[in-house]
Amino acid sequence: MGVIILLVMAAGVAAMLTRKIPTAFALVLLAVAIAVLAGAPATGKNSVLDTVVQEGAPMLAATMIAILLGSWLGRLLDETGIAGTLVRKIVEFGGDRPVVVALGVLAVSTLVGTVTGSAPAAMLAGIVGIPAMIAVGIPKTTAAGTILMGIAAGMPFELPIWQFFSTALELPVETVREFMLKLFPFALTAAVAFVLVETRRRGVEHTWSLRTAPPKSSQRKRLGDAPWYALLTPVIPLVLALGFELAIIPSLLAGILYAVLTTTRPGQISKRLLRTFYSGVEVAAPPIALFIAIGMLLAAVKLPGAVDALAPLVKGVSPQNAVLFVIVFTVLVPLCLYRGPLNVFGLGAGIAGVLIAAGIYPAAAVLGLATSYNQVFGVSDPTSTQTVWAAQYAGVTPQQVMVRTLPYVWFVALGGICVTAATSL
Amino acid sequence: MTVVRATPATWHPDDIDHAVRLLAATPTHEGRDPDLLRQWALTATEFGASLPATPCHARIVQLQGGLDEGLLARYTSRPAPTLTLFTDSVQLAERVIAENGWRDWYPPGSVRAAALAHEAVHAQLHHGPHRARLKRALGHVVLRFGRRRVYGHVAGTEEIAAHAYAQVTCGLGRSPLVLTTALSEHLNLPPLTHSDRREN
Numbered sequence A: 001m002g003v004i005i006l007l008v009m010a011a012g013v014a015a016m017l018t019r020k021i022p023t024a025f026a027l028v029l030l031a032v033a034i035a036v037l038a039g040a041p042a043t044g045k046n047s048v049l050d051t052v053v054q055e056g057a058p059m060l061a062a063t064m065i066a067i068l069l070g071s072w073l074g075r076l077l078d079e080t081g082i083a084g085t086l087v088r089k090i091v092e093f094g095g096d097r098p099v100v101v102a103l104g105v106l107a108v109s110t111l112v113g114t115v116t117g118s119a120p121a122a123m124l125a126g127i128v129g130i131p132a133m134i135a136v137g138i139p140k141t142t143a144a145g146t147i148l149m150g151i152a153a154g155m156p157f158e159l160p161i162w163q164f165f166s167t168a169l170e171l172p173v174e175t176v177r178e179f180m181l182k183l184f185p186f187a188l189t190a191a192v193a194f195v196l197v198e199t200r201r202r203g204v205e206h207t208w209s210l211r212t213a214p215p216k217s218s219q220r221k222r223l224g225d226a227p228w229y230a231l232l233t234p235v236i237p238l239v240l241a242l243g244f245e246l247a248i249i250p251s252l253l254a255g256i257l258y259a260v261l262t263t264t265r266p267g268q269i270s271k272r273l274l275r276t277f278y279s280g281v282e283v284a285a286p287p288i289a290l291f292i293a294i295g296m297l298l299a300a301v302k303l304p305g306a307v308d309a310l311a312p313l314v315k316g317v318s319p320q321n322a323v324l325f326v327i328v329f330t331v332l333v334p335l336c337l338y339r340g341p342l343n344v345f346g347l348g349a350g351i352a353g354v355l356i357a358a359g360i361y362p363a364a365a366v367l368g369l370a371t372s373y374n375q376v377f378g379v380s381d382p383t384s385t386q387t388v389w390a391a392q393y394a395g396v397t398p399q400q401v402m403v404r405t406l407p408y409v410w411f412v413a414l415g416g417i418c419v420t421a422a423t424s425l
Numbered sequence B: 001m002t003v004v005r006a007t008p009a010t011w012h013p014d015d016i017d018h019a020v021r022l023l024a025a026t027p028t029h030e031g032r033d034p035d036l037l038r039q040w041a042l043t044a045t046e047f048g049a050s051l052p053a054t055p056c057h058a059r060i061v062q063l064q065g066g067l068d069e070g071l072l073a074r075y076t077s078r079p080a081p082t083l084t085l086f087t088d089s090v091q092l093a094e095r096v097i098a099e100n101g102w103r104d105w106y107p108p109g110s111v112r113a114a115a116l117a118h119e120a121v122h123a124q125l126h127h128g129p130h131r132a133r134l135k136r137a138l139g140h141v142v143l144r145f146g147r148r149r150v151y152g153h154v155a156g157t158e159e160i161a162a163h164a165y166a167q168v169t170c171g172l173g174r175s176p177l178v179l180t181t182a183l184s185e186h187l188n189l190p191p192l193t194h195s196d197r198r199e200n
């Protein structure tokens, strides 16, 4: 039966790869199929409808709320001009030296990446940041890569991600935080190295473009400069969650309040809060759909029937020796790309669930693997929205961005997997 | 800072309009005061016109495919300084000039010359001392300590300077930006906007 479940999973991956079905829908179908194959009854204890669908759907509810708050804060950073002001200041101060501008935009992306993830984060830093970098001579692929590497450097501190791994892998938030602190130096080193090495290798690029400005200004409306103390907004949730060990949702809410109080006249506050909340909901819709589906998939692979069927198969191929562990999982890194089977926000979440439920690795080791893969997925996957957006906005293909960034994020994954083998195996 | 003005003695107001639009569409200038943008456009134009004529030391490469990339020419500083001239774009530009009856403004062969001159300015500003002078001329103060001032970089002004330099050194009757706009319309290229959003 285990083999059949694996075949069904492979079919699911194929459906996602070929984009026959959106990832979220494919995962729901997979969850139901796995539960049925595992011999789960329709209703009752460990059943298809009650356990997988009813209890699985809200399993990651705390993550969904965190994502929603992150998106809300992201919308506020945009609407209040905080993100735009940060980028504008960087260009004004460092515009003569392209590498300084790129490092500055990288820093802004990292800050933004701690608040929200995926395409919304790329847009926040990139809508002004990418054309600004190109205007000072940074080549397009480097410009897109800088945004993505920056967001990924902030990812270890992205509070919704902490919540996701904490719930999905049934680990306390403190454990997740501890590992993320060890992963962060690798992510930051790789990001800074990307900017320094790539600007050195590719130099600057200036063009005579055939594209011109629109005759009538269809530009974004004037936002004005946000006051300097408002620019601290992105670090507020981080300081609270990291420094004061406050819970994730109150930390994010504090950031939202700080952003609106420092930028908005009192009479406008509730209106602005409500408006940005609603557009935040829209921004958060794709990840929320995914998290509903992942919850069901996790519930399905944890069914006793599924664990019994899959455990012997997975056990046979999972390396226990630390050196082998590092080699095998580092070589498998590309499997998290193109919606592959190790994509943490896809079937990879289910595989992580199997590894833990079957007792093959300790949950902390699975956390290390999943977060390391996430660093690769977040930057280089040419099918994920942030990579597609950043590449297209810069005027290159997502594949070009993947080729340029993959060596750097592969190094991050190697670092994370080494730490995992040393501490959690 | 005095800027030595070269020919032409007065700029066509429409040329400056084109430059202002280019600045307005450059990120970091969203919603900036149009009068300030006009002042910057004029300053950058005069600065570009005042640049000493320098031969371009970059390697020159001629390629097809400029129309696909939306480019007329490109300067890259690494691995070796290289100036790429897109021959298909240059050919189209010459055709559009002829069709519009703009030969007085842009004599035959002037597009190629202008492209080389344009990219030579980028090379010169990237390697040479002139960049600081442009910053001082623009006078965009971003920080003050007592009497000391820190001047900020104004994105897009180097592009305007490059076009002005090309116009003067190649003896063009109008700014290359006028030609760029015509080409853009001819190709029906989407204008530069900063709000392209896409979700999958």
Ligand SMILES: [Zn+2]
Pocket (backbone or CB within 6 Å): A206, A207, A208, A209, B118, B122, B159, B162
């Ligand atoms: Zn140029």
